[in-house]
Amino acid sequence: MVLMLIICLLWLLFMTKNNIIRMAIVLFFLLWQGIPAYNKWQADKLVDELCAKDGGVKVYETVTLSKEKFNQWGQPNFYRPNEGSNALGGDYIFKSEGYFYHREMPIIVRYQHQVIRRLDWKLLGETISYGRGGGDPIGPWEPSNYHCPPTNESSEIALFKNFFLPIK
Secondary structure (H helix, E strand, O other), rough: OOHHHHHHHHHHHHHHHHHHHHHHHHHHHHHHHHHHHHHHHHHHHHHHHHHHHHOOOEOOOOEEEEEHOOOOOEEEOOHHHHHHHHOOOOOOEEEEEEEEEOOOOOOOEEEEEEEEEOOOOOEEEEEEEEEOOOOOOOOOOOEEEEOOOOHHHHHHHHHHHEEEEEOO
């Protein structure tokens, strides 16, 4: 539907001799692309600012484990992501939360993953990242997204690699 509208407007733009219609079509395209582009730029700027304040991996205390507790990629063997708060076994709690800063397009979300020791409820490490989703002009394409820091640097796996260390 949107593609048909674009094709019709481009055809009209090149076939008409009326300058008012040409200006209206050009103005429509500028607004259709320009407003979402500006909103995405503003949202990406906010994501970068929030990320600079508190984003990244923070390890407050490391835990050493035997080498048998790690798989071939250096990840703890007892981590089971589908098990929620019991993903790290009985000794630790894995907590994952998302907070919406902006629920309308573009969406801005704060992601936080934490590891808490069950014995004394001490926060041992956390990772915080921010992301923007959507905000693109209406069209047949997939919505864009932006994350800070990049998801591979701020995921729970990155936290575990810095938090759980093998005994040497």
